[in-house]
Structures are given as C-alpha cells and as structure tokens.
Amino acid sequence: MGRRTITVHHVRAALGGARRLGIDTVPLLQTARIPPLLLADDRARVTPEQFTSLVKALHRATRDEFLGLGPTPSRNGTFAMMCSACLGCRDLGAALERGVRFYGLFPGGPDLAVERRGAEAVFTVRNDLRGYAEGRFLAECLVIVWHRLASWLIGRRIALRWAEFAFPAPPYAGEYGLLFGCPVRFGARRTGAGFDAHWLAAPVVRDEAGLAELLRRAPADLLSRREYGTTVAEQVRRAFVTALREGRRPARLPEVAQVAARLAMSPATLRRRLQEEGTSYRLLRDGVLRDAAISGLAAGREPIAELAARLGFSEDTAFHRAFRRWTGTTPGTYRLLGTAAGEGKGPLQRGQQS
Structure with a gap:
C-alpha cells in the first residue's frame, strides 16, 4: 500500500x-x-x-530493451554491459560520462549528454525522437532510468531540481511533477533534467553482486515511481499513507491542521506551499484513497464493502460515487474487468461459459 x-x-x-x-x-x-x-x-x-x-x-x-519504442532496437544485455562498465569508475561524473560514450557506439541509439553548468549537472536526450509515435515516452523513460541508475550507483537519493520536455504539455501534464518529483516545463528544446553538480563527485559504491540484483528487476523496477521526501506534497502524502497503514477501521486520515503541525507550519502556509507545487490537501487525499482502492480491487481478496469501510467511507454509495469520479467506472466493474483479464477472457466470454 x-x-x-x-x-x-x-x-x-x-x-x-x-x-x-x-x-x-x-x-x-x-x-x-x-x-x-x-x-x-x-x-x-x-x-x-x-x-x-x-x-x-x-x-x-x-526482445528490445527500448520496448520497440525507438528508431533502432537495443539488444538484450546492452544495458547490463553499460552498467558493468560504469562500476569501475571513481565517481558518478565519470560513470555517467562512460555510459554516455557507451551508447554513442551504437548507430541509431540514443544521443545522450551529461554536462556541468555551474552549480548544476544536466542530463539531456539530444536526438529528436518526436518523429516516432511514442518517441517522447522513450525520451521520458531514458531520463527516468538514468536518474534512478545514478542514484543507485552512489547509493544515495539524488533529488532533481527540474525536468523539461521537448513537447507541448499533454492533458495529463499533472502526472509529471509526481513522476519526477520536481518542477517541470514543457515546450523545451530538449528533454532532460538537472540536479546539484556536487553529486558528480560522489564515489561509485556498487559492485557486481549488487548489479546482478539490479538487473534481475530491470527494466521495470527502474521505471517505477520513487518518492524522495523533498517536497511538501510528498510529506503530506506520506502522512496519509501512514494513517492507512495503521489499519484502523474506518481509516482516520489527518486533517489539514494536524498535518501542518507535524510539518511545523501553519495550515495557511501548508495550503500555500501545496498550491505552489500544483496540488492541494484534497487532491493529495483523494489520490491516496484512489490508489489504495485500485490496489485493493486489483488484489481481489477484500470484499468491496469492507474495502470501502477500511478507507473511511461511511456508506458503500459514497465509495462508489468517489471511485467513479476518480476512474470513470464503478468498483465492481473494475474488479470484474481485472478478473477477466487475469483469466484471459472478456466479460462476454465469461458470461457465455457460465
């Protein structure tokens, strides 16, 4: 959860x-x-x-480490060899530079760069992937994977200062701030991200045994979301998640004043800080409840009425209304579709066989 x-x-x-x-x-x-x-x-x-x-x-x-999204495939094992080459570097800056040179050996591969600009280090995807239907998603993935890999190499969480994207803001632009954990900008010349340059001097601490474990979970684990606790929104969200994990029935999510007190600020300051980060107490609260509801329904073990009660809904009807507002469907339909997907059958096929 x-x-x-x-x-x-x-x-x-x-x-x-x-x-x-x-x-x-x-x-x-x-x-x-x-x-x-x-x-x-x-x-x-x-x-x-x-x-x-x-x-x-x-x-x-x-059979492509880029999932067929790029102009040319990346053969299985390419990422592993690049990581192995980076392990022998003295610090993160040298490791990232070696990784960039490694991928530069492959015609049609991603054109990547790591530069130091004063107090900032900047990682960019320099080649234009917009000519491919999902090229911008591949560019996003490259930034995410390299950011997560950099953090893994030094055993420290590197907080991004900013991220920018070489395409207009999509309808779901609000997802990007949560995904990258930093301010984002669209319509830039290149897709990339920046972080404090002092991280480039951090020593590489990983070894071959650790790499084997990383590769066992890659590439999917590297694309999963990470929270760095560097924003007020992440800290508020963590307070909600902690309350749900306490297992009270019904759940008692903290009010604005309680969260503000934990963060040593006034409720008005908390609301202002969240607004500056493009969110609000209510949006974060609804997001945590939505994610917990979807996870519970996908797991398929908990009756819907019990799930609703656990999440703090006094009535099933209130839970159904909220879930439809969040996802466009009802909890029952979501679970039915998920069950059918797991069995490899559509709802009509299941009905025909019952």
Missing part, C-alpha cells in the same frame, strides 16, 4: 512499440492483469505491480 497508481496514458505509450512491430498486445495486457477495455478511458489507472508486469512482458515480446 502507498505506491502511486499509473495513468492509462503511460500504459498506452508503453504498448506503442509492440503495436508498431505487429505484436498482439492483448495477451501482454492479460499477463499483467490489465483489462484491455480500461485503455479506452482516459481516467483509468493501473497499479505499479500491473505496470511492472506489462513492461517485463513487453521486454520479452519485443
């Missing part, structure tokens, strides 16, 4: 390469227990576990 769910827009984007290669994506979705019908609803979301399973399935089906 507590991990953020993922918008269906990113699920569609991840499938783009396989579709371009003519691969039937329905079995891949079913393997990940993602109902194919959910892809038609812009408000739909999936759990991190479902998205991780989908990425692994796409990795196997496309």
Whole structure:
C-alpha cells in the first residue's frame, strides 16, 4: 500500500512499440492483469505491480530493451554491459560520462549528454525522437532510468531540481511533477533534467553482486515511481499513507491542521506551499484513497464493502460515487474487468461459459 497508481496514458505509450512491430498486445495486457477495455478511458489507472508486469512482458515480446519504442532496437544485455562498465569508475561524473560514450557506439541509439553548468549537472536526450509515435515516452523513460541508475550507483537519493520536455504539455501534464518529483516545463528544446553538480563527485559504491540484483528487476523496477521526501506534497502524502497503514477501521486520515503541525507550519502556509507545487490537501487525499482502492480491487481478496469501510467511507454509495469520479467506472466493474483479464477472457466470454 502507498505506491502511486499509473495513468492509462503511460500504459498506452508503453504498448506503442509492440503495436508498431505487429505484436498482439492483448495477451501482454492479460499477463499483467490489465483489462484491455480500461485503455479506452482516459481516467483509468493501473497499479505499479500491473505496470511492472506489462513492461517485463513487453521486454520479452519485443526482445528490445527500448520496448520497440525507438528508431533502432537495443539488444538484450546492452544495458547490463553499460552498467558493468560504469562500476569501475571513481565517481558518478565519470560513470555517467562512460555510459554516455557507451551508447554513442551504437548507430541509431540514443544521443545522450551529461554536462556541468555551474552549480548544476544536466542530463539531456539530444536526438529528436518526436518523429516516432511514442518517441517522447522513450525520451521520458531514458531520463527516468538514468536518474534512478545514478542514484543507485552512489547509493544515495539524488533529488532533481527540474525536468523539461521537448513537447507541448499533454492533458495529463499533472502526472509529471509526481513522476519526477520536481518542477517541470514543457515546450523545451530538449528533454532532460538537472540536479546539484556536487553529486558528480560522489564515489561509485556498487559492485557486481549488487548489479546482478539490479538487473534481475530491470527494466521495470527502474521505471517505477520513487518518492524522495523533498517536497511538501510528498510529506503530506506520506502522512496519509501512514494513517492507512495503521489499519484502523474506518481509516482516520489527518486533517489539514494536524498535518501542518507535524510539518511545523501553519495550515495557511501548508495550503500555500501545496498550491505552489500544483496540488492541494484534497487532491493529495483523494489520490491516496484512489490508489489504495485500485490496489485493493486489483488484489481481489477484500470484499468491496469492507474495502470501502477500511478507507473511511461511511456508506458503500459514497465509495462508489468517489471511485467513479476518480476512474470513470464503478468498483465492481473494475474488479470484474481485472478478473477477466487475469483469466484471459472478456466479460462476454465469461458470461457465455457460465
């Protein structure tokens, strides 16, 4: 419990390469227990576990570490060799530079760069991938993976200062601040991100044994969301998640005044800080409840009435209204579609066999 769910827009984007290669994506979705019908609803979301399973399935089906999203495939094992080459570097700056040179050896591969600009280090994707249907998603993934890899190499969480993207803001632009944990900007010349340059001098602390464990979970684990606790919104969200984990029935999420007191600020200051970060107490509260509800329904073990009560809803009808507002469907329908996806059957097929 507590991990953020993922918008269906990113699920569609991840499938783009396989579709371009003519691969039937329905079995891949079913393997990940993602109902194919959910892809038609812009408000739909999936759990991190479902998205991780989908990425692994796409990795196997496309035989491409870029999931078929780029101009040329990246053969399995390429990322592992690049990581292995980075382990022998003295510090993060040298490791990132070696990784950039490594991928530069492959024609048609990503054109990456790491630069120092005063007090900032900047990682960018220099080649224009906008000519490909899902090229911008690949560029986003490259920034995410390199950021997570950099943090892993030094064993420290590197907070991003900013991230920018070489395309206009999409309808789901609000997802990006949560995904990257920093201010974001669209319509930039290049896709990239910046962080404090002092991290470049941090020593590389990982070894081959640690790399084997990382690769066992890659690439899906590197694409999963991370919280760095560096924003007020993340700290507020953590307070909600902690309250849910306490297991009270019904759940008692802290009020604005309680959260503000924990963060040593006034309620008015808390509201202002959240507004500056593009969110609010209510949006964060609803997001945590939504993600917990989706995770509970996807797990399939808890009766819907008990799930509603555990999340603090006094009536089933209130839970149904909230869930429809969040996702565009009802809790029962969401669970039914998920069950059908796991069995490899659509609702009509299940009805015909009953």
